[in-house]
Amino acid sequence: MTNPYLTLEGVSHVLPTGRVLFSKLNENFDRRATGLVGRNGVGKSVLARILAGELTPTIGRCSRSGSVHYLAQQSGPPTAGTVAALAGVQDALDALTRIEAGSSDGADFDLLAERWDLPQRLQAGLRDAGLAHLRADSPAHTLSGGEAMRVALLGAALSGAGWLILDEPSNHLDARGREDLIDQLRRWQGGLLVVSHDRELLGHMARIVELSPLGLRSHGGNYAHYAQAKARENATAEEELARRKLERQRERKILQVQRERQERRLARGQRQGREANQARILLDRQKERSQGSGGKLRQAQDARRTELDAQVRDAAGHIAPEAAIHLHAMPTPPPFSSSHGVVLFEGVRLPFGAPALRGPIDLSLHSGQRLGIAGPNGCGKSTLLKVLAGVLPPETGRVLRQAPAVYLDQHLGGLAPQQSALARLRQAAPRSDEARLRMLLAQLGLDAGKAEAPSGRLSGGERLKAALACALYADAPAQLLVLDEPSNHLDLPSLQALESMLRNYRGCLVVASHDAVFMRQIALGERLRASDTGWLLEPWPPA
Known part of the structure; x- marks a missing residue:
């Protein structure tokens, strides 16, 4: 298709609750690779579904040229279906099977759409993505979050669509997966719209479109250009x-x-x-x-x-009515002196992980140390963090922990779906009065309704903010802060606020993240990198 387009004409959308999510949007999306950005809750995913034809706007119309392949935001590993279904090609493969069995149904030929080599292309794509152990009929529930995302992205490449609309496609991907994603999108010949908070990915876009309560605003150029233009506009x-x-x-x-x-x-x-x-x-x-x-x-x-x-x-009216996300500075940990530091590993062997990385591990962390954990998905980073924080015991060896630790995992396991953020924060900070706790949540962007709602009803970004509040504002000041992928699901302003807070934290900080920009922003001093021979402690940034 020579000139693919998506066009919004006076598009408005009203939620079932009656709240107007956005109104009178007019925009044309052309062949340029475009990043869609905006605060959590502003309606980016809803707008992406409207553009993909999966949702009808309340008012206005959306016109498009060619077919659209839409990849929804993945909240976690799939619980059902097959690899082929996750890739969006199960129906086409079933049609091919029926045709090979003698079917002459026109619907089957339409589903296949001349993709006679689809099984071979799917298997080759899995191999190229480092997933050669998977087959089309492999159960999807056995995949990790990163593997599931790579399969879904492979499905996008195999779709043959004129447009790709991808919602947070870099979620759950490790550094290699993110590099492969960027290469895949660079090779894509059709129209492309990416909803993302990933600044590295947005740096490869040709245009950034921002959705805010003021509407849509287009900025030519990549994320760096957008950030500079946005700063100038806000200042003016x-x-x-x-x-x-x-x-x-x-x-x-x-x-x-x-x-x-x-x-x-x-x-x-x-x-x-x-x-x-x-x-x-x-x-x-x-x-x-x-x-x-x-x-x-x-x-x-x-x-x-x-x-x-x-x-x-x-x-x-020229300033978007967005409440700034505010994170109070964490309490400065009291002076800490111990010959063993904050936490000491002696001959520790991890219970899970890649064989060469399970140990034995000898490691000593001291107050004020700032350590990044680096390695591909599945190497054992999360297991290492859990043992560091005392959430998981080592298989063998000794862990001497001399200071209280706070651990925030990437799946937010500390938040029960039926429990509200306010109730969980009360448990973490029983000495604080409720008015202060409500104020802290509100300044994180969780108003009274969201603070009192069951956590399971909150968005991924809202749940992460609630978990952060419970970790950061507990009564006992943490001298060891252990964070596993804390930047997932945060919008750009919230992410920048988190970076600022972590730069000012004076305790021992240990962070694992695949977000290279985030890791550069939080003033790390060292990194512990997964290698073929074990964990290697190196200066940060690496040479």
Whole structure:
């Protein structure tokens, strides 16, 4: 297809609750690889489904050229189906089987769409993705989150569609998987729209489109260009709002002085008239003239105040009404002195993981140390973190932990689906009053309704914020903070707030993440890297 397009014409969408998610969106998406960004909850996934034709807008229309392959955001490993179903080719493979058995049904030929070599291409794609051990009929529930995402992305490549619409495609992928994804998208010849918070992936887009409560705004260029343009626009809008507020304040003072002068003149004229013993009728006429003059002045001043207020509202309207995500600084851990440091591994053998990486491991971490854990999916990073934090015992060896630890896993296991964020935070911080706990959650973007709702009803990003609150604001200050993929599901402003908080944390920090930009931003000092011979401790950043 020479010129694929997706076009929004006056598109609005209203949720079943009656809340308007977005309204009157007009935009054209062309062949350029485009990244769609925006705060969590603003409606990016809903808009992606509308563009893919999976959802009808409440108002307006979406037109498209060619077929669209839509990959929804993966919340975790699949629980049912096969590898072929996960790749979106199960129906086509079933049609091929029926045709080979003698079927002449036109629907089967339509499903196959001339892809006679689909089984071979699927198997070759699995092999190239490092998944040669899988077959089309392999149960999908046996796959890890990263494997499931690679299979789904392979399905996108095999789809033959004119458009790919991918929602958070780098979730669960390790560094190699992310590199392969970027290569795959670079080779793609059709239209491409990627919903993502992955700054490295967005750096390879040709255009960034931002969805906010103000609507859609297109920025030519990649993420770096968008970030610079966004910063300039925000600074200009903030300056204009400040200027309009100052102008309103200054003119209000002038108007007040004018009114006070008018009132003094009126009072002085009435007093002088009485002192001059003027006739009652003359005094009444003079009073009427003064009151008429004062009334006109008040009308003019009221009109000017209304105009000034409108100018301030207009200036404020150019700033997206987004509550800033605020993370309070974590308590500074008390002075800690121990010859063994914060945690000590002596001959530790991990219960799970790649054979060469299970151990024995000797490791000593001290207060203030900042360590990144690096390695591919399945190498044992999460197991190592759990043993470090005391969540999982070692198979053999000794772990000497000298300080309280906080562990946040990537699946947010500490949050029971039926328990609210507020209830969980009460358990973590029983000495804090409820008003403060509600304030802390609100400043993370969890209002009263979300704070009291069962955690299972929250979005992935909202659940992560709730888990972060329980980890960060517990009564006992953590001297060891262990985080497993903490950047998953966070929108860009929340991610930047988390980075700022972690840079200022003064305890021992251990973080595993495949987000290279995030790892660069949190001021690590060393990394523990998985290698063919075991775990290697290296300076950060690596040479």
